[in-house]
Amino acid sequence: MENLSIIKMYVVGVSILNKLEITEDNTFSNAAMTGMLQQIKNGYPVERIRKYVNSLFKENESSINSETISINNDEDFVLLILAMVRANERGMNYKVQMNNGRFDRNGYIIPNMTFSKRVVGHHVE
Numbered sequence: 001m002e003n004l005s006i007i008k009m010y011v012v013g014v015s016i017l018n019k020l021e022i023t024e025d026n027t028f029s030n031a032a033m034t035g036m037l038q039q040i041k042n043g044y045p046v047e048r049i050r051k052y053v054n055s056l057f058k059e060n061e062s063s064i065n066s067e068t069i070s071i072n073n074d075e076d077f078v079l080l081i082l083a084m085v086r087a088n089e090r091g092m093n094y095k096v097q098m099n100n101g102r103f104d105r106n107g108y109i110i111p112n113m114t115f116s117k118r119v120v121g122h123h124v125e
Contacts, residue, residue, distance in 0.1 A: 044082050046091055052079040053094050053115060063116040071105040084113060093118050 056064050071077050087096040101112040
């Protein structure tokens, strides 16, 4: 089942790139990988990822676990993975803690993780 998610992510990557450059040993070249990452960033800007993560939280909820995250399609899966990968980037209003294990969410295997809203500190002058 884990391979199914890897295949789904690969198919999404292929559809994003349209043309992959593969070296003789069947690996992505650095240029192809860089190109794919750039196209993903262009198609999934930080604001879109933040909006997706914010939609996961119910009202007054400060954290959510993989166990309760709903994944309905490839786009949800890609946004969730990007949210996990880009959590430490500037401007993200959440953090991710990785836990042991994995969950099957509608055929997508995702890591056991907890998304928490970042607490914005107030400084007094």
